[in-house]
Amino acid sequence: MAGLEFKGVHKSYGKVDVIKGVDLSIAHGEFVVFVGPSGCGKSTLLRMVAGLEDITAGELTIGERVVNQVQPRDRGVAMVFQSYALYPHMSVYDNVGFGLRLKKTPKDIRDQKIREAARILQMEHLLDRKPAQLSGGQRQRVAIGRAIVRQPEVFLFDEPLSNLDAALRMDMRMEISKLHQELGATMIYVTHDQVEAMTLADKIVVLNAGVVQQVGSPLELYHHPENLFVAGFIGSPKMNFLKVTAEKTDAGLTIAGADLEETTIAASGSQVSTGDRITLGLRPHDFIESADGRLRGVVELVERLGNETIVNVRLAGGTQVIAALDGDSHLEVGHEARFGFAPEKLHLFDADGQTIAR
Amino acid sequence: MDTMTPKTAKSLQNHPTAGWLMMAPAIILLTLFLIGPFLLAFGFSFTNQRLISPNPTQIVGLRNFEQMLGVGVLTLEPERDNSGAVVRDDEGRPEYPRVRTFTRNNPDYPHLEGMREWFGWSWGDNQVVVLARDLVFMKALTNTLMFVAVVAPVQAGLALLLALMINQKLRGINIFRTVYFMPVVVSIVVVSLLWRFIYDGRNGLLNNLLSFISFGQFRPVDWLGEPSTALWAILAMSVWQGVGFHMVIWLSGLQTIPVALYEAADIEGATPWQKFRFVTWPGLRNTAVLILVVITMQAFSLFAQVDVMTQGGPLDSTQSLVFQAVQRGYEQQNIAGGSAISVLLFLLVLAISITQRYLTRERN
Ligand SMILES: Nc1ncnc2c1ncn2[C@@H]1O[C@H](COP(=O)(O)OP(=O)(O)O)[C@@H](O)[C@H]1O
Numbered sequence: 001m002a003g004l005e006f007k008g009v010h011k012s013y014g015k016v017d018v019i020k021g022v023d024l025s026i027a028h029g030e031f032v033v034f035v036g037p038s039g040c041g042k043s044t045l046l047r048m049v050a051g052l053e054d055i056t057a058g059e060l061t062i063g064e065r066v067v068n069q070v071q072p073r074d075r076g077v078a079m080v081f082q083s084y085a086l087y088p089h090m091s092v093y094d095n096v097g098f099g100l101r102l103k104k105t106p107k108d109i110r111d112q113k114i115r116e117a118a119r120i121l122q123m124e125h126l127l128d129r130k131p132a133q134l135s136g137g138q139r140q141r142v143a144i145g146r147a148i149v150r151q152p153e154v155f156l157f158d159e160p161l162s163n164l165d166a167a168l169r170m171d172m173r174m175e176i177s178k179l180h181q182e183l184g185a186t187m188i189y190v191t192h193d194q195v196e197a198m199t200l201a202d203k204i205v206v207l208n209a210g211v212v213q214q215v216g217s218p219l220e221l222y223h224h225p226e227n228l229f230v231a232g233f234i235g236s237p238k239m240n241f242l243k244v245t246a247e248k249t250d251a252g253l254t255i256a257g258a259d260l261e262e263t264t265i266a267a268s269g270s271q272v273s274t275g276d277r278i279t280l281g282l283r284p285h286d287f288i289e290s291a292d293g294r295l296r297g298v299v300e301l302v303e304r305l306g307n308e309t310i311v312n313v314r315l316a317g318g319t320q321v322i323a324a325l326d327g328d329s330h331l332e333v334g335h336e337a338r339f340g341f342a343p344e345k346l347h348l349f350d351a352d353g354q355t356i357a358r
Numbered sequence: 359m360d361t362m363t364p365k366t367a368k369s370l371q372n373h374p375t376a377g378w379l380m381m382a383p384a385i386i387l388l389t390l391f392l393i394g395p396f397l398l399a400f401g402f403s404f405t406n407q408r409l410i411s412p413n414p415t416q417i418v419g420l421r422n423f424e425q426m427l428g429v430g431v432l433t434l435e436p437e438r439d440n441s442g443a444v445v446r447d448d449e450g451r452p453e454y455p456r457v458r459t460f461t462r463n464n465p466d467y468p469h470l471e472g473m474r475e476w477f478g479w480s481w482g483d484n485q486v487v488v489l490a491r492d493l494v495f496m497k498a499l500t501n502t503l504m505f506v507a508v509v510a511p512v513q514a515g516l517a518l519l520l521a522l523m524i525n526q527k528l529r530g531i532n533i534f535r536t537v538y539f540m541p542v543v544v545s546i547v548v549v550s551l552l553w554r555f556i557y558d559g560r561n562g563l564l565n566n567l568l569s570f571i572s573f574g575q576f577r578p579v580d581w582l583g584e585p586s587t588a589l590w591a592i593l594a595m596s597v598w599q600g601v602g603f604h605m606v607i608w609l610s611g612l613q614t615i616p617v618a619l620y621e622a623a624d625i626e627g628a629t630p631w632q633k634f635r636f637v638t639w640p641g642l643r644n645t646a647v648l649i650l651v652v653i654t655m656q657a658f659s660l661f662a663q664v665d666v667m668t669q670g671g672p673l674d675s676t677q678s679l680v681f682q683a684v685q686r687g688y689e690q691q692n693i694a695g696g697s698a699i700s701v702l703l704f705l706l707v708l709a710i711s712i713t714q715r716y717l718t719r720e721r722n
């Protein structure tokens with residue numbers, strides 16, 4: 001049983017702070033995805049779990065044990081690298097069995113475990129090959145196999161699929177998900193791809209610039225982003241943002257701006273005072289074509305995907321937004337159109353980018 | 359985009375002689391100073407060519423090689439008196455006939471004519487003597503082989519050790535890299551001159567140092583003047599001078615090994631030795647082949663050190679093949695003899711390099 005506990009974890013390289021205080025608990029058996037833009041510190045955080053980077057300050061617990069000073073091999077973790085990190089001169093069989101060999105596991109047990117891992121990953125026919133004779137997807141399988149045989153408490157994946165093509169990525173995503181169900185081990189998975197995060201995770205940790213932005217299930221993050229960054233990062237196509245001014249009324253909050261005609265929404269508005277500049281967020285899929293909609297603009301681009309139509313619209317105030325409409329929408333480039341939305345679908349953010357409670 | 363490329367450049371690149379023109383300087387220089395001399399040496403080695411001689415050159419076939427490589431074995435039986443008993447000297451050792459009775463004008467042993475005793479050993483009561491026609495050449499050959507056999511592994515190993523030590527991200531590590539590499543950029547002639555002071559028999563640095571750390575117990579040695587130490591002294595200096603160069607080659611090999619391989623090994627629980635054994639060493643395989651071949655060739659061409667420090671002495675203990683080739687060719691004006699040594703050296707190095715490549719080949 002191994003959950004993980006981060007307490008005020010910091011990492012700096014010299015004067016540069018890369019991880020700026022992470023507090024996080026991960027339950028045993030959970031599939032957690034660290035997601036964030038490139039350079040935000042995901043890999044660094046993962047490598048601190050593996051023991052490949054020192055922890056500058058704070059405390060990391062795996063299972064019951066504070067592991068700040070524990071050697072990588074004694075942490076009960078296995079890691080799958082983005083570059084696969086297979087030993088080029090060893091066969092697949094030896095690569096997978098490398099850790100067992102180091103631990104002087106008897107040959108017959110070792111053989112049994114290697115073949116079991118190969119069976120799980122459907123790569124029994126590859127065991128005699130060298131890594132150079134494998135495709136990218138097969139190499140990644142071997143790397144995962146090498147992690148499996150050690151039966152670790154915690155699996156760590158650092159962007160394992162980013163070197164694969166799109167179709168293969170989808171297959172491997174499903175396999176990793178299946179693997180998680182089969183093994184029941186704790187898995188921490190790093191990616192910059194929010195789709196991967198949404199499809200794999202029990203729990204997503206959104207990181208930006210070394211700070212945890214929000215932790216939650218995929219749907220929590222999608223429906224209730226806590227700030228502008230998470231709102232913009234999770235979901236595809238991206239959420240649209242409009243600058244508006246708020247006014248408190250008896251009915252709730254009246255908002256209006258260059259792009260948005262006056263709209264009143266039910267909200268307590270306790271955090272807002274009249275005249276505040278706030279940001280309004282609306283997901284592309286929440287746009288509704290409607291003659292009396294409060295958003296008016298000119299269609300600049302139409303992409304018909306069959307099941308839906310993606311349109312770029314330049315609103316009256318000049319802001320460009322993306323709307324995902326029905327597949328049979330009749331909009332054409334150059335058309336003037338009006339869009340409405342269900343008020344409860346709106347997201348409001350204050351001047352600091354924090355979500356305004358409704 | 360055709361219009362993007364200047365027309366002149368394009369036509370020059372397409373011209374059939376352009377390639378040859380560009381290669382010409384290199385080809386001319388290589389022919390003049392490498393291929394030409396090589397072919398000449400090959401040709402001369404079958405003649406009696408002298409540096410300056412009034413007599414016409416003659417083809418002598420393989421005689422130069424026979425002269426150099428001629429060896430013979432002689433088994434000497436002890437002298438016996440009339441009753442057939444072995445004659446013994448005062449200390450009870452058997453007495454043998456003199457070797458020269460076989461090698462000088464002895465019609466029964468024409469193949470040993472002119473040979474001299476090289477080395478020998480006892481075989482029961484008999485004495486086996488190995489004879490060589492050209493003792494100096496044999497000495498040069500064995501010295502060179504010994505030099506190569508010691509320098510190749512020692513220099514390669516030491517260079518690897520240094521490379522492993524300085525392949526770390528430490529503050530100031532570049533100072534060490536520079537220091538280790540410095541002897542390489544100094545000319546071997548200069549290095550040899552300097553090391554003559556270090557090895558000096560009376561006031562040399564080495565003697566002083568050894569005497570200092572042994573509190574005066576150490577008796578000074580004339581390192582370059584003793585047959586038993588001279589070659590080793592040259593050897594140690596040569597290793598010191600060349601180690602930095604090979605360290606840099608090892609270093610470049612080390613840096614091609616992805617860091618992730620070490621990290622994966624860390625997580626899998628590899629000890630430092632296991633990381634070297636399973637990650638570093640296999641990753642250095644091609645570098646190792648290169649270094650081994652390069653060191654071997656360099657070691658075979660041992661010359662400048664000998665020329666500056668000992669001139670082959672004392673008692674031929676530091677003769678080397680290249681030194682002999684130069685000696686014969688220029689000092690003794692025997693170009694044919696020098697060429698024959700060069701050709702032999704070429705064949706030797708070629709054979710060893712091919713063997714090394716074969717032994718270190720990729721096995722699948
Ligand atoms: N060894 C290092 N020295 C200095 N800075 C580093 C080092 N490793 C990573 N960084 C910096 O830390 C930040 C986070 O890196 P990383 O964790 O690799 O980001 P990512 O989220 O893309 O995986 C980056 O800005 C990177 O430049």
Ligand SMILES: [Mg+2]
Nearest residue numbers: 042043044159
């Ligand atoms: Mg990364």
